Amino acid sequence: MLLLLWTLIMTPFASANQGPFMWGVGPTISTVALPAQMPFNFPDEADALNFKGTGGDVGFGVHAVMYMRHTQRFGTHMWYHTGANGYSSPNLTLEYDFVGSSANNVAFLGGLGGGFGSQSWENDAGDKLSMNTFIARGQGSVNFRTHTNMFELAVFLNMYFPAGSTIERADGRETEAAFVIYPQLGLEFTAYFGDFKPPRKGNNKKRRNRRKKRGGRR
Numbered sequence: 001m002l003l004l005l006w007t008l009i010m011t012p013f014a015s016a017n018q019g020p021f022m023w024g025v026g027p028t029i030s031t032v033a034l035p036a037q038m039p040f041n042f043p044d045e046a047d048a049l050n051f052k053g054t055g056g057d058v059g060f061g062v063h064a065v066m067y068m069r070h071t072q073r074f075g076t077h078m079w080y081h082t083g084a085n086g087y088s089s090p091n092l093t094l095e096y097d098f099v100g101s102s103a104n105n106v107a108f109l110g111g112l113g114g115g116f117g118s119q120s121w122e123n124d125a126g127d128k129l130s131m132n133t134f135i136a137r138g139q140g141s142v143n144f145r146t147h148t149n150m151f152e153l154a155v156f157l158n159m160y161f162p163a164g165s166t167i168e169r170a171d172g173r174e175t176e177a178a179f180v181i182y183p184q185l186g187l188e189f190t191a192y193f194g195d196f197k198p199p200r201k202g203n204n205k206k207r208r209n210r211r212k213k214r215g216g217r218r
Contacts, residue, residue, distance in 0.1 A: 022067040024150055024194030028079060030059035032186040038087070042121075042129070045167055045177040051123045057083030063190045070198065071099045077113070086122025091115060093137050105145050113137035119160070126170035131179055134161040150192040158184045 032038060037053030061079025068074070074096055081089035093115030100108045114137065120130040141154035162179040169175070 020066045020195075021069050022073075022145075022194070022196045022198060023065065024192030024196060025062065025064040026150075026190055026192035026194075028059070028061045028063050028077075028188055028190045030061070030079065030081075030156075030186055030188035032057050032081075032184045034183075034185040038083070038184065039182045041180070041182075043165065043177040043179050045175060046121075046129050049123055049125065049127050049167065051121050051127075051129055052085045054083035054085050054087035054121065057081060057087060059089075059186075059188075063192070065097075065192065070102070073097045073099070073109075075113075077115075081119075086120070086128070089117060089119040091117030091135060093135055095137065095139070097139070097141075107143055107145070109139075109141045109143070111139050111141075113139070128168045129165065129177065130168065131165035131177075132163040134163060135159065136161070145192075145196040147197040148193065148195065150194070150196050152190045152192065154188045154190070156184075156186055156188055158186075160184070 035053070037055045038057065039053065042051050042053070059079045059081040061077065063075060063077045065073050065075040075094070077093045077095060079091055081087070081091065093113040095111055095113030097109045097111030100110060102108070113135075115135045116133065117135060118130065118132050120128055122128050136159040137156060139154050139156040141152050143150050143152035145151075159181060160183070161181050165177040165179040167175050167177050
């Protein structure tokens with residue numbers, strides 16, 4: 001579904017034979033500020049088995065962005081989140097950002113995104129709580145760019161919508177567990193590498209005129 005959405009979004013640009021205005025890809029590092037221990041609450045089934053929340057978490061990933069004009073960019077974001085008490089969480093989102101203002105190569109952005117992933121925790125007895133999730137994402141960021149690099153600090157809010165939760169006992173038994181929607185508010189830093197030099201106005205027109213002149217010579 002997400003790949004189909006991405007294709008529908010990008011098709012008009014591709015059909016217009018328009019290359020990206022600017023683009024970049026780079027590593028990310030992130031952490032969750034709220035809740036201090038993830039999640040806010042475990043389901044009753046997990047509480048009964050003494051599962052503990054995760055603090056001191058860290059996420060590592062890759063973020064790719066493509067600007068189609070000064071005020072609009074699309075991105076795809078993959079990251080792996082880990083922490084105490086056996087916490088593990090791979091995720092993928094697609095995003096759209098709008099550039100609110102920019103000056104002197106510094107820009108402020110706001111955006112939305114959506115995706116999917118999974119999360120899991122382990123307790124001292126070797127039991128494992130796992131859930132697949134859909135993600136709704138909101139983000140605000142500030143970045144500074146050169147011609148070939150861009151450095152970005154973002155505040156993000158991820159809302160997790162569990163699609164199913166199970167507890168796998170150490171003896172191999174599995175039971176379903178209820179889970180509620182819960183948010184994560186965090187910080188993320190990204191260092192991009194790519195082409196962040198906007199094309200000059202009129203360059204395409206000049207190139208077309210030069211081609212016409214060369215074609216008309218005998």
